[in-house]
Amino acid sequence: MKFSTMLISRDLEQTKAFYAKLFKMRVISDFVENITLTGGLSFQTIDSWSTFIHKDAKEIKLGGNDVEIYAEVDDLDAFVKLVEQEQVKLVHPLQTHSWGQRGLRIYDPDMHIIEIAEPLSIVVKRFFKEGLSVEQISEKTLLSVKIVQRMLK
Structure with a gap:
């Protein structure tokens, strides 16, 4: 469908x-x-x-x-x-x-x-540039660590 x-x-x-x-x-x-x-x-x-x-x-x-x-x-x-x-x-x-x-x-x-x-990928990259760790970004955005890592590649 x-x-x-x-x-x-x-x-x-x-x-x-x-x-x-x-x-x-x-x-x-x-x-x-x-x-x-x-x-x-x-x-x-x-x-x-x-x-x-x-x-x-x-x-x-x-x-x-x-x-x-x-x-x-x-x-x-x-x-x-x-x-x-x-x-x-x-x-x-x-x-x-x-x-x-x-x-x-x-x-x-x-x-x-x-x-x-x-897009959330831009949010993730912005947070990473601001010095947040992958885990902190995951917690803030409610995205899984795996998805955050993928967005940072």
Whole structure:
């Protein structure tokens, strides 16, 4: 079994522009009321979706803060600058989690939450440069010693 992710969009053109600008995603399939982007995300128009689930489109509520898309980016600081430049609505600004990973959450045009964080391999390497031992990094990040060692190679 293989899962895919499909989200609902009020405006597919706005959705395409947002994901292209921030994430460099391209449309790989366009069926007018449904698109698939590189990276595995698909979007369906709210009107089309309503017919599939046998609901009135007015009954479909977006922005419920109950689902998130997660992505990692190697240069998180550059991404944060892009978010600021584009005046993207934030769920919360850049923060450092207790395990040392930095990330932020934003809303897309339809109020879907997207978390963008640095890869854990970058966190591990940062901690190692700061002088933490493999065991200390393992304890801080909750990653196994074996995984930390692999990330440091």
